[in-house]
Amino acid sequence: MGRVIDPTFDSEAKADVYEYWNSNPCETNFRDLNPPEKYSRGYFEAIEELRYTRDPGIHAFAQFPRFHGCKVLEVGVGAGTDFLQWVRAGAEAYGIDLTSEAVEHVRQRLRLYDLRAADVRVADCENLPYPDNAFDLVYSWGVIHHTPNLERALSEIVRVCRPGGMCKVMVYNRHSLAALYVWVRNALLRGRPWKSLAWCISRYVESPGTQALTMQEMKRILSRHPIKGEPEFHRYLTYWDTYHGKRPWIERTAYFLSALLGLDRLGWFMMIQFHKT
Numbered sequence: 001m002g003r004v005i006d007p008t009f010d011s012e013a014k015a016d017v018y019e020y021w022n023s024n025p026c027e028t029n030f031r032d033l034n035p036p037e038k039y040s041r042g043y044f045e046a047i048e049e050l051r052y053t054r055d056p057g058i059h060a061f062a063q064f065p066r067f068h069g070c071k072v073l074e075v076g077v078g079a080g081t082d083f084l085q086w087v088r089a090g091a092e093a094y095g096i097d098l099t100s101e102a103v104e105h106v107r108q109r110l111r112l113y114d115l116r117a118a119d120v121r122v123a124d125c126e127n128l129p130y131p132d133n134a135f136d137l138v139y140s141w142g143v144i145h146h147t148p149n150l151e152r153a154l155s156e157i158v159r160v161c162r163p164g165g166m167c168k169v170m171v172y173n174r175h176s177l178a179a180l181y182v183w184v185r186n187a188l189l190r191g192r193p194w195k196s197l198a199w200c201i202s203r204y205v206e207s208p209g210t211q212a213l214t215m216q217e218m219k220r221i222l223s224r225h226p227i228k229g230e231p232e233f234h235r236y237l238t239y240w241d242t243y244h245g246k247r248p249w250i251e252r253t254a255y256f257l258s259a260l261l262g263l264d265r266l267g268w269f270m271m272i273q274f275h276k277t
Contacts, residue, residue: 014098014147017208017209021099021102022100022101025078025105026076026078027079039109039112048084057236057238057269058141061141061170061271062085067136068091069090070091071134071137072092072139074140075128075144076102078102080109084110084113086139088115092118094118096120096122098123098147107120124147125147126147126153130160133163135165136166137167138165138166141170144169145172145210146209146211148209150221151221154169154221158226163277164228166276167273168271171211173212173213173267174214175214175215175265176235176267176268177237177266177267178240179212182197186204197212198211213270218231218233219231222272226276232273233271234270234271234272235267236264236267237264238267241258241266241267242254242255
C-alpha cells in the first residue's frame with residue numbers, strides 16, 4: 001500500500017517537509033543543546049541563548065525595536081525566539097508555521113512569559129491566510145528555502161505586505177563555504193564529484209528538498225514582483241561557514257578562503273530586504 005498523504009498538503013514533498021520540522025522544530029534540534037524540561041523557562045532560555053550566539057546577525061537585520069506599534073507577520077515561527085522579540089518590542093505580532101509543534105512552542109512560550117500576540121496559527125507559507133496589503137512588515141528567517149515552491153512563498157510574502165511596507169527574508173546562499181562543505185562531504189569524499197551543490201543541499205541539509213540560491217537567482221525572482229527600487233542584499237560568514245570556536249583548522253581555512261574569494265560573499269545566510277511599491 002502506498003503512502004497516505006495528509007490532504008492538508010498539496011504534495012508529497014511538502015508532507016516530507018512537515019514531517020521533518022514537526023519532529024525537529026527549528027532551534028530545538030542542536031546536538032549540543034541539552035536543555036531542561038520541555039517548555040520550561042530554562043528550556044526556552046537555552047534555545048534563545050544558542051540561537052543568538054550562533055546567529056548574531058539576526059538582531060541587526062530584524063531591528064525588532066524599530067517596529068514598535070507596527071503590524072508584523074513572521075512567516076515560519078519555529079520555536080518562537082524571534083517571534084517573542086516582536087512581541088516584546090510592542091509590535092502587533094502575527095505568526096504562522098507549517099507545523100503544529102512549532103505553533104505549540106510559541107503558544108507555550110507566550111503563556112510562560114505572560115505575553116500576548118495578535119495571531120499564531122498553523123498555515124502554509126505558499127498560501128498565507130491573510131488578505132492583501134495587511135502588514136507593515138513581513139519577516140521570514142531561513143524558512144522559504146524549505147518549501148517546494150519558493151517563488152510562490154515569496155509572492156505570498158509580497159502580497160500580504162502593504163504598499164510601502166517592508167519585507168525581510170533570509171535564504172541560504174549556494175555560493176558559500178557551508179555549501180562547499182556539504183558538497184565535499186557528500187559528493188567529493190563519496191566519489192561522485194559530478195554532483196552539484198544544489199543536489200547535495202537538497203538531500204543532506206535539513207528537510208528533504210532544501211534549496212540554496214545565488215544572489216543572481218534571487219534578483220531574477222524579485223524582479224517579477226512589485227518592489228520599490230533595488231532590494232538590499234547582505235551576506236556574512238556564519239557559524240556554519242567557520243565552525244567558530246569548535247574546529248580551529250576549519251575556522252582558519254574558512255577565513256583564508258573567504259579572504260581569497262570575497263569575504264562575506266561566501267556567507268551561508270543571504271539576507272534580503274525591500275519595500276513593496
